[in-house]
Amino acid sequence: MLHYLPFQLSSFAGDIDQVIRVIYYIVGTWFVAAEVILFWLIFGSRSKPGVRAAWLPGTGRAKWAVLAPVCAVLACDLIIEKASSPTWEYVKLDIPHPDVEVKIEARQFAWIFTYPGKDGILGTEDDLVAKELHVPVNKKVVFHLEAADVLHNFYVKDLRLKQDAVPGRSIKGWFDTNTEGTYEIACAEICGKGHTLMGSKLVVDSNEAYQSFLAAL
Ligand SMILES: [Cu+2]
Known part of the structure; x- marks a missing residue:
């Protein structure tokens, strides 16, 4: 099995x-x-005949x-x-030093991924927002996981990563990747009527493809 x-x-x-x-x-x-x-x-x-319960x-x-x-x-x-x-x-x-930093926001019923803009700092005006999570292959990605409304759970089975997203908290975590491709992101916490539809994609790009993705945002 x-x-x-x-x-x-x-x-x-x-x-x-x-x-x-x-x-x-x-x-x-x-x-x-x-x-x-x-x-x-x-x-x-x-x-058994002749034997009494004791x-x-x-x-x-x-x-x-x-x-x-x-x-x-x-x-x-x-x-x-x-x-x-x-x-x-x-x-x-042991959260490593990030090559890429991203904010992951869960809400009923979507995932929103925010990357730092030219200033390299998250939470500033030039941040870039995407509906799919792109990361460069073989790099360390540090995420800040937040929930806008109710409990959700960021789950990527191929990463073996499953982390609750809790309203009011920003939960820091990390992952890395070893193979380019497209992988499924699911919400693993029943979060309302649209829970089963709350999916997205993790796209592991080459370095060049990742730069083009950022440039297109
Ligand atoms: Cu959810």
Whole structure:
């Protein structure tokens, strides 16, 4: 099933897939174990002639029937934590120096992308506005994600990037890309009647094509 994971467009996509793999195998093992125990209990505990049901007080050896799974779940949590914390640090805490900076605004039901104009500063009068997100390939893009009305979520599956957009907040994040092409942007938070139509495109351009895109805005 894991080979259905989408293309790895960002430098952190492989790391995130690795975390998904760890969780997949841990949860998969638990699922199989839980079903085996469930059916064993159902069929093993059926009424037998001459055997009366007994009440177990949950002390002595019986308490380990509860404590052992609790300890195992805690151990699995720590394994997932250990596997995911370097990725979390790389993606969420170490925001790199940007090659491109863009403001991403989500509103019912569209995405608006704002680039700095000639002055290179976002939030000034010469800013450039686009309906598609163009970025140059192999560059680091830092975004400032905002929501104009309700909760939205900026989701690009090929980047393995999914970030809530929260009204009243500007959330900073980053990504990079390794292959030119056009990729889907979706809103991953049910935000109203037009939610399913709230899509856009991430276009990863060559450097020249990106400059032409900016010049045409
Ligand atoms: Cu939305």
